[in-house]
Amino acid sequence: MELVCRLTLAFSLALFVGATNAVNPGFVVRLTQKGLDYARQEGMSVLQQELSKIHLPDFSGSTKKQHIKFKYSFNSMVIRSFQLPTSQISLVPNVGLKLSISGAFIQVDGKWKVHSKILSGKGNFDLKVEGLSISVGLQLGSDASGRPTISPSDCSCHISDVKIHVSGKFSWLVDVFHKSIDNALRKDIEGKICPVVTQSISSKLQPLLQTLPVTAKIDSVAAIDYSLTGPPPVTAQSLDVQLKGEFFNIAHRTPPPFSPPTLSLPADPGLMVYFGVSDYLFNTAGFVYQSAGKIESYITDDMIPKNFSVHLNTSSFGILIPMLSKMYPNMLMKLKISTPSAPFLTIEPGNLTTSPIMEIQAYVILPNSTLAPLFLLNLTTTIMVKVSVNSGRIVGDLELSRIEMELVHSDIGPFSVGVLNTAVNYYISSILLPEVNEILQRGYPLPLLDHIQLTDVIIKPSEHFLLFGANVQYG
Template identity: 75%
Template structure:
């Protein structure tokens, strides 16, 4: 029931809830009033169907009138119409969420039976419950595993009027005890609503929230910690959600030697949900893969496109470094490219860049397949990053914009690295970069539960974080629109 209302809400939060510690989060989700309103609209249709299943029990009684003792019973009652025309959900600062329903009405059919004196008669009735209002308070939090929790903080309901129309012989007898009927039906309905709300939260919503994937495995090396780090701070305008947002090594988890920056999300609330994705998330990825020794790439001649004239062998390189071909005539070579530091992403308004520092160790492949080191280059490059979102994943692509090389060591005598510039540039851009981009194009998953689709996505680099704004669609996947504003 109410779980069916709240689950789209929490799904659109994409896994929400904030940080309990003193540190900053690596990932922030902001649910705006537009997001809450969408969740309410999606949920009210289901809620209406669930509330229509309220059981109206048979009831009977007796009363003394000027006719003597009158016995009555009402049975076979079914709800034929249940409408929730007006509802509202809003964040309540420092409390949680408040769902208010007003103007609801229920139409019920049933049978009646009356015995008075020596008279026994029966007939049908139509009953309309009007002015039903329901108020539900929800408190959201997180458990020790970092998964979200939700509980009923308060619940109340009220029926303003009950109207009954009876048919059949001697239907006027019902007027004698109409007040008893009104009170009995009012009490039967009012007593069921809040227990049903509480049961729905316990039996349906909380198990659903426990399915939240707080750990997203990326590969055999790393995973992302999307655990919730505390109960959410709620303002009168939005719900801000804070997640750990941190890569970690599966085999050996260590604390990164840096902390997340403070994220200040803009006040624009035109979309339903906003994600603040800190550079901390990306930089912990660099730290993890560097620490695991995975940022090492090999380039061999068979990887060089046939149309490129400078082959990766001592004959081609001997034109640039004569001593090389003298020492190792007509032999294949291999380049081992490794990062000397964990790569760090730099996010600024309108720009995302990476400036990795690399070592390029050149080897000659000897006839016995062993490797002979010949020279070591130190390389600093700047790459412009293009970040997009596709099917709930953050994906990236790098373009090299600047390369600076220095010779760190040579086993074949001194030479000018400028002579190698064309070849190294080509190897990096045409061989290494496609390998890196193939990995980046697989992307990192956003913390979304099943059946949540992001649409109308806008991505903007801010200071130290990416701002991702989107509308939400709950249900079967459909085509989405992705827009990048940089």
């Protein structure tokens, strides 16, 4: 059913993504300090692996001691362990993030060789780098396509202490010039850490952010624009990623005749991530499909269960409207359901409703298969909307709460619409909405980065927006 597909999109997908030329975002993703700490933990394991791959080149030098010139070399150096026990990520208001690592230490194995005119020696050594600290500034932004970007703005590294232990013949010689060796190793290691850190950000983290799509094609009619409206705002408590959030017509994009309201997410640090979903999203979906003439459907007699008392034929309806069976005896009927205006979602604290105005045009199917108009009804409805999240997908359910009917026009003479109340209620609640709900239960994905799963999901309808909160698992 055409209407089923369109209503499904209007009642579900629009709840997540949808605002070109909008001053306010239609969709906000908020990362709390708890969420950033989780991301830091996941990132530290990756960074530790990358730092462990640092290649330390051979180095050599010479020094004099008591007029004797010694030449030394250190080679075959391999990092056996690189530990990052303590790290912290901080929000820097109006700038981005600051990653701080302290108390890190490195263990290195290698070979040494010393030579002079009077003696020479060689052996193995192990090196311990202690009190390593790293500080990295992370600048957040958005690229021309509307995807988020992250880049290192600064990086510094400092080593507090270097300890070396040597073994082999004449190993005591190393103690003669250990200060030169310590300084050389310290300088070499410090010079290699920041390039690895910045490269890891560019090669590991930035590609992950690029997995956020900026346009999602829904069908041949509509697509969703959820590109960033600009660089993510950062406060001392949270980081907000603001998305445009707007459905648009693929063939002809027209700005909706309304704007998104201001989203004011509550300051709740209890979960890792929060999604603020404006009611503007639904309304742009309804606007697009209504403008394209796609929110309509037909109900025929073969769609009605045999045990229901009022079937779509003139015999059944003739009991309610006697004139109908006299004018068109023993003929099948057909109902066209459409909406003269776009459906509008209202989100209030604790409540989601939509009150679409529907029109039902009744036809009789003549023996030559043409349609003859019978009457036109105007329906004012209230539909309760329930949503939940399952495996990172939004699922929904619609329930008819209220329906009022008005006879707009009749080709079979006047009659009281009250006699049709039972039949119309049944057609809407038991035929149309179950078809929509079946599709809604399949769910539609939230705009998540690759490999992200949500847990401990809470849902809270607020004024003009729907608040989703969740913890995150990556993997």
